[in-house]
Amino acid sequence: MESRYHAVYAEWQADPEGFWLEQAKAIDWVDAPTKAFDAEAGVYGRWFPDASCNTCYNALDRHVAAGRADQTAIIHDSPVTGTQRKLSYAELLAEVKALAASLQDLGVTKGDRVIIYMPMVPEAAIAMLACARLGAVHSVVFGGFAARELATRIDDCRPKAVLSASCGIEPGRTVAYKPLLDKAIELAAHKPEATVILQRPQLHAAMTEGRDHDWAGLRDKAMAAIAAGRDVPCTPVKATDPLYILYTSGTTGQPKGVVRDNGGHMVALQWSMEALFGVKAGEVWWAASDVGWVVGHSYIVYGPLLKGCTAVLFEGKPIGTPDAGTFWRVIAEHGVVALFTAPTAIRGIRKEDPEGELPRAYDLSKFRTLFLAGERADTETIRWAEKALGVPVIDHWWQTESGWPIAINPAGLGLLPVKYGSPGVTVPGYYIQILDESAKPLGRGEMGAIALRLPLPPGALPTLWNADDRFRSAYLDAYPGYYATADAGMIDQEGYLYVMGRTDDVINVAGHRLSTGEMEEAVSTHPAVAECAVIGMRDELKGELPCGFVVLKNSNLLSADAIQDEVVALVRERIGPVAAFRRVIVVDRLPKTRSGKILRGTMKKIVDRDAFDMPATIEDSSALDDIERALGR
Numbered sequence: 346m347e348s349r350y351h352a353v354y355a356e357w358q359a360d361p362e363g364f365w366l367e368q369a370k371a372i373d374w375v376d377a378p379t380k381a382f383d384a385e386a387g388v389y390g391r392w393f394p395d396a397s398c399n400t401c402y403n404a405l406d407r408h409v410a411a412g413r414a415d416q417t418a419i420i421h422d423s424p425v426t427g428t429q430r431k432l433s434y435a436e437l438l439a440e441v442k443a444l445a446a447s448l449q450d451l452g453v454t455k456g457d458r459v460i461i462y463m464p465m466v467p468e469a470a471i472a473m474l475a476c477a478r479l480g481a482v483h484s485v486v487f488g489g490f491a492a493r494e495l496a497t498r499i500d501d502c503r504p505k506a507v508l509s510a511s512c513g514i515e516p517g518r519t520v521a522y523k524p525l526l527d528k529a530i531e532l533a534a535h536k537p538e539a540t541v542i543l544q545r546p547q548l549h550a551a552m553t554e555g556r557d558h559d560w561a562g563l564r565d566k567a568m569a570a571i572a573a574g575r576d577v578p579c580t581p582v583k584a585t586d587p588l589y590i591l592y593t594s595g596t597t598g599q600p601k602g603v604v605r606d607n608g609g610h611m612v613a614l615q616w617s618m619e620a621l622f623g624v625k626a627g628e629v630w631w632a633a634s635d636v637g638w639v640v641g642h643s644y645i646v647y648g649p650l651l652k653g654c655t656a657v658l659f660e661g662k663p664i665g666t667p668d669a670g671t672f673w674r675v676i677a678e679h680g681v682v683a684l685f686t687a688p689t690a691i692r693g694i695r696k697e698d699p700e701g702e703l704p705r706a707y708d709l710s711k712f713r714t715l716f717l718a719g720e721r722a723d724t725e726t727i728r729w730a731e732k733a734l735g736v737p738v739i740d741h742w743w744q745t746e747s748g749w750p751i752a753i754n755p756a757g758l759g760l761l762p763v764k765y766g767s768p769g770v771t772v773p774g775y776y777i778q779i780l781d782e783s784a785k786p787l788g789r790g791e792m793g794a795i796a797l798r799l800p801l802p803p804g805a806l807p808t809l810w811n812a813d814d815r816f817r818s819a820y821l822d823a824y825p826g827y828y829a830t831a832d833a834g835m836i837d838q839e840g841y842l843y844v845m846g847r848t849d850d851v852i853n854v855a856g857h858r859l860s861t862g863e864m865e866e867a868v869s870t871h872p873a874v875a876e877c878a879v880i881g882m883r884d885e886l887k888g889e890l891p892c893g894f895v896v897l898k899n900s901n902l903l904s905a906d907a908i909q910d911e912v913v914a915l916v917r918e919r920i921g922p923v924a925a926f927r928r929v930i931v932v933d934r935l936p937k938t939r940s941g942k943i944l945r946g947t948m949k950k951i952v953d954r955d956a957f958d959m960p961a962t963i964e965d966s967s968a969l970d971d972i973e974r975a976l977g978r
């Protein structure tokens with residue numbers, strides 16, 4: 346069945362550069378692009394090479410100038426603190442200018458990096474936009490990461506300043522952020538010159554004289570200076586200049602610094618809001634994620650504000666804050682038209698409310714669509730949500746690297762029939778090709794590696810921070826002319842994509858992308874551990890959960906129970922609570938090939954109770970029985 350989607354995809358395919366130059370007209374440029382793409386620039390080419398712009402200007406100033414000053418830009422709904430706060434576009438702009446002025450006073454200028462380590466408060470978005478205003482490059486670090494992870498990021502991007510808060514609020518506990526930041530700065534070789542700390546009423550942070558600055562104090566001073574005539578203009582940057590760096594798990598302990606540029610990012614996000622999510626300027630949109638993830642960047646902050654929407658910034662959980670009706674309360678109370686969340690959130694709600702009774706207690710009449718992404722959406726969860734909410738439930742697929750959807754059922758271009766198990770069809774801008782191991786294109790219905798033909802569209806990563814070679818080796822070298830997504834899957838006869846799972850050691854826990862290799866590095870630092878393997882174990886709620894298998898040193902004198910507890914604590918301390926690492930199993934040996942490679946794939950199949958063929962290269966097949974026994978089977 347042909348739809349508007351097919352026409353738009355064909356339009357893009359016929360003239361990709363013309364298509365993006367047309368979409369670029371929705372952005373206010375300092376110097377408008379005359380050319381869409383320079384194939385010779387950067388690693389695989391760069392979008393809008395001769396344009397200059399400012400992302401903050403497009404997210405705020407132009408809307409205020411165009412009559413949206415009094416429209417709410419951000420609704421902070423925080424059931425964990427029992428507070429709500431609304432900021433109009435004019436108020437948000439004033440806050441952003443004040444913070445930008447304070448950062449200027451601390452010496453932050455165009456091109457400097459600023460780390461943002463914040464809970465889900467409006468100041469996190471204010472911090473991102475203030476950096477964008479100055480042409481500084483922000484790097485947001487998710488609050489669930491431990492000090493060591495933060496230190497790794499500090500050393501990689503070498504920030505001039507770090508913006509943080511005294512604490513985050515998790516159900517039942519207050520997470521003191523400032524001691525984690527202090528520890529990270531102590532661990533890091535690079536020392537940021539300044540920090541700006543938001544003191545929250547729930548916990549006061551101790552400050553280091555000369556380095557730490559009080560957010561509120563700086564704000565009041567800057568507001569007074571602005572009232573007295575200080576101007577804080579938007580700094581023009583090249584469209585190809587970096588807006589942010591966002592670290593994502595790789596196959597080693599060294600996370601990859603995904604770079605996002607200014608111009609292409611704005612063009613892609615602005616277009617996606619209406620074309621893909623069907624949301625118009627002035628409407629209320631909610632992405633229930635965290636600013637520390639790419640969804641938070643693209644669809645809590647930049648996408649909705651570039652479009653002129655009202656964005657909900659939610660500080661709470663789908664269940665327990667206070668109950669499994671919270672999402673429906675937020676939608677009803679703020680008039681949300683579309684919600685983006687991870688399938689884990691809906692699975693958690695469904696577990697508490699299997700009959701879908703709670704949505705009936707709320708007026709969801711404005712609500713049009715539920716979007717799911719971040720991990721595989723199982724059919725039962727989608728069907729439950731369709732029935733409980735009475736709206737289309739749209740699974741879609743993308744990555745930190747892409748920055749915006751690669752495959753979706755495009756609500757704004759006319760919904761296509763839903764196929765359960767598929768995240769939809771290819772988004773205009775992308776050309777998905779399924780490849781075999783020798784990079785030979787496969788046909789419809791054939792399973793292989795999911796690759797994206799170069800160039801990637803505007804908004805997708807142009808490279809990794811200070812690591813062009815790593816970018817090439819991690820993504821481009823495997824299949825010349827393509828970007829390797831590290832996911833496997835197939836495309837059916839009607840062009841629907843099916844994503845089957847990662848081809849590397851990255852696992853997806855509750856929509857959080859985590860590296861088992863990094864967990865293995867942490868586990869192996871325990872003095873009693875001789876060898877280990879961390880496997881992603883299928884989990885009904887979170888999709889996957891890490892499970893560690895450890896072989897102990899002969900010299901070890903501790904009990905297996907004690908070691909299990911210590912290893913769990915070690916991973917939490919080194920990576921953070923987000924790893925959700927709770928299961929450790931002590932075994933006598935790990936199954937290996939004759940060349941010494943641990944058979945992780947086979948181990949995973951055993952853990953998940955999937956059928957498997959005995960690997961021909963296995964050194965000692967009885968090692969697999971040990972795994973079964975250790976699992977209590």
Ligand SMILES: CCC(=O)SCCNC(=O)CCNC(=O)[C@H](O)C(C)(C)COP(=O)(O)OP(=O)(O)OC[C@H]1O[C@@H](n2cnc3c(N)ncnc32)[C@H](O)[C@@H]1OP(=O)(O)O
Nearest residue numbers: 488489515634638640687689690718719743855856922923
């Ligand atoms: C499409 C492109 C992409 O893939 S972008 C990524 C998309 N993914 C997402 O948006 C993530 C979706 N997941 C979630 O929002 C959460 O996992 C939901 C579903 C809400 C469940 O939350 P929760 O119950 O806390 O479980 P969890 O597994 O997230 O947390 C594990 C432990 O980490 C902690 N944690 C979480 N966030 C923070 C934070 N900001 N600061 C400090 N700690 C944090 C949690 O409290 C939890 O700790 P504990 O182990 O229970 O003590």
